[in-house]
Amino acid sequence: MNRKPLSSEEINRMQDFNAVLKGASMSGPKGGNGGGGFSNWLYMTGASLLVVVGVAAWFFYPDTKEKAISRQVEQNIPETMPRTQEDSEDLVRAPLVRLPVKEWDIAFASYTLDAQKGGLILHPGGTEIRVPASCLIDDKGNTIQGPVEFRYREFFDPVEIALSGITMEYDSAGVSYYFETGGMCELRAFQHGTELKMKPEKPVEVSMPAKIDGNYNLYYLDDERGWQPKGNSKQVSNATRDNITSVPPVTESISEGEESIIEPLTPELKRIQTQINQLESQKPKAPRKANVNRPRFNLDVKLNEFPELSDFDKMQFEIAPEDKVFTTDLYKIEWNDVQLKRYSSTRYKMVLSQAGIGDSPRRVVELIVVPVIDEKDFAEAQKKYKQLLEDYNAKLEAKKAEEARLKKEAEVARNKQMEAYQQQLKNQQATVFTEQEVRHVFSMDGFGIWNNDNPRIKPKRIIQAQFVTPNKEPIQCYNAKVILPSKRALIDIHHGGNGIYGIHDVGDSKSIVLFVLPDKQIAFKRVSDLNPSDGVIIMQPDPHRFESAKEIKEYIYRTLGQ
Template sequence: MSKRYDFRDRIPPLSSEEITRHKDFDALLQAFEGGRKPEAPVRRLRPWVVAAAAAAALLAGYLLWWPSPGTSYEQLAEAFFSSRPFIAPPLPELEPPSEVVTVNAEQGGVYEFSSGSRIVVPTAAFRDDKGRLVEGEIQLHFRELLDPVDFFLAGIPMGYDSAGTHYLLESAGMLEVYATQNGQRVSLAPDKELLVELVGRVLVPADQTEPPPYNVYYLDPAEGNWVYRGTNRTKWFGSASDADDEPEIQSLMQEREEQLQTLYRQKTEALEELERRVPPPPKPRAPQRADRNALVFELDLSEMQGADEELLAFKREFQGMLWQLAPGQNLSDQDLVAPDGSWDDMRLNPIDELEYELVLIDKEVERKVRVRPVLTGEDFDKAQQAFQSKMQTWQRQMEERQARIEQERAALEAEFAARQAALEKELDERIARLRAQGLDYAANRAIIQRKVLNTFRVTSLGIWNYDKPLSPILARNTVRFKDQHGRLLDNTQGWLVNKNLNTVNRFFVSAKGTPLIINEPEGEHLLWILTSENKIALLPPERFRTWFEAPERQPELVLTLVDEPLDSEADIRRILNL
């Protein structure tokens, strides 16, 4: 195609009918005055008054929180923790990171993470802070917290208050999930939910055949407490891993692990293929009104490259369709003028549902600009009405698509659940036959760590936890803590871990004495305190056991101050041996 193109301003003048239709100046004045808000009177404060008020407030706060000699431990702990955010990472630079995936907010999809966990996002699932449907791409942030080191570094309390009783929650897996667009948080629509399969870990006896029951809790930061949200579906993920098994049993367990992982990948691929097999209907293109402050012009689409059928049909329906420069390009009229006065050729490249790239060609010169098709007057009003009707049809088609996907997804879930059950049964029978021949666990009551797959539905973005409440306090002793140099540890926080339980008990450290709560006496207990210099003072399990089993427990515990930098999570795990 070779034509000569030039550009002229093509916005038609307003007709007398359009001028008359918008000539109600009384109504305009009334709308303007009705929208005004009375201005608040400006009050000027003298600087010395402000300074005096600030000093008084500071002094009042100092007096309010300065502990009197009779202040109880509970009051000190309440003042300490209430002065900090409910979720307060003790070493913010080492806070566990999130994995981030990009999601088409309108289409949703299935997303798998490096741990094997995955999340299913429905279509049109997010709203902005004004309740409007979020369109385009969003970033989904997914963070898994699986063991005491994760809980410690994330600063998430594991205490749970229910009916006046304080419990400690033992976790089978915790996650934080939230979404952003352009750096701003978006929320989950009230009628939408995310399906999550979280690979967690539990500590169980080696011969336990079924995963223990767990509840689902949502962390309500406003209430400062975990909120019970029911029970969840938990099943083993892979097989038990016990180094004391005979080689034949180890081989079968490894085989089961690999086959289950293969089956899980096949299931994920099948669900992703389902999303592709049932594609979303094309979204109607919203009409754009011409801006009288922008450069507006006509284009002959009859022979232009890149003019798609939808655009041509739009032009046939609205003969008065014009084009204007997209905002943000800082171009003038002269930038669209060819070197010799007119362009030899042009082509259009679609960018998105609103814009095209217009390529202007003159011999060896190419100039690229972003443009939008626009309408004026009655053409725009007519197109807007048609768009609303098409949007209703599109939303109905999206709902029908979602219903079909949910139905087929349920069938796939059932199919793969049956295949997994058959696979596990066959391998369990083979392992049982080997054990009947004398190949058994060397220590079948050992506590081992096993992976579980927790399945639940997220109804609010935030932090979710699979837990079971541990029994109330079994032992309580008041002790004071010192380091090896004789320095008393005070006004900070400490953590106590039982290596047989997947949780961490955070407590306030007071030089006046700290009530040490022990929920389960069996197992290896590890205690550490973070000093004001961000160093760890440590009481290892053997010294804790010696103190705990003594006929008369000493009122002081000497911790070892570890004089090493805490530069990474690996440093924390190495020092704590967790």
């Protein structure tokens, strides 16, 4: 008990960072999520690189003959060739999702639901997401309770998909396809910033308005294996749908605390809670009986500076057991000044000062003291304490009752707000439903990216040429796609070094080739307008610098009259 603490110097002498470095590098690879030493790290990085290169080559050339060419093209890629903006890690959401420009990412809408109750989310545009009760778990498999933030976004337009960096290439039994999408979406769930998982036996049901007629397969984007078939999405008529109730979108972050989302604080609630906090900080402290064996002092304390000492009369200050400064010699000195300072919730420091006399310097002694009551006054003090505590509890109870009443009122107000919101939604739905007669309905058994698609075989005809600017400089890009607006599809363009690109020609007069260039610029052209001359195609980079995917989409379609 009361062990002598070590000094900072003693502890810091033990530091040995080299030993830590050596220990970490010698510990070697370990299985599981624990990770290994640095050799393991390098091994992991190498493996990741191999996977990325492999996938890129595979997507570029679908058949064996073309793969042979692809190897040749890949070898020609200069090391300085940018793959994404600044090759920054934060642009890589997953191995198969590589954002070309961070600012162009498609934003998520945020919704909050109670995990135990579940609920229905209605996304602007008409998508409905039904979240079953208690369907969420953490990494350890524990069922999640309390408010959860759902982040959702959806894609119907191929330009937006291209700029999201989500691959639309699909490999099945060694054949490479591109997707025509009937609607793609991404759903994630978070609590306090930590991503959650879904219980597979309690899937989330999604109903998206079908903007193109036809049956679609359902795919899930697996981080490692690419798109995985998940059967078909159902087509449902709006007429057969149930009436719905949903939650409004929220903009608050749930990481700030649960209560702020469930019960937004009204000014009255804030006021009463501040009062409760103040009152709780003034809770009377039990009197402490003096120890007859310990030295103590009488002090005339300014009670306005120490209101916590005003509860009891005849307060004295006893030297605390941990004080190492006090000696009886201090009684013999005539002190000029005595001051009291707060030290901890139960301790004070008594500072004794003696003015310098002659050549003798000023002397200051600090003693740790505890406020106590002499034994003869203790019964009276306890009686007073009991009374003070009763008064305090009564006040606190009254404040808490007031708080409960205000919370109830706030809840009623919020319910009214919800009702108004539901009505507004119903009105919106009435409009949406007449526009969208058919919907794709499917179940998600995990969070991530889901796609209603039909795979199409890539055309064999490839336009391979060197793409240059009017100044004859080879085009270098972060991302290159052929976009098929009429089919809501896109196909990767494969790039070699020195501005050489291979483009699948789908024979669609409205298909567009899109390059994402440095400095938030793009270059685009109709595929039908690509006329190679001696293996060279001139592309004029657009002078605009774009700030969002929406801006680019509208600009391209407007410029090309589509």
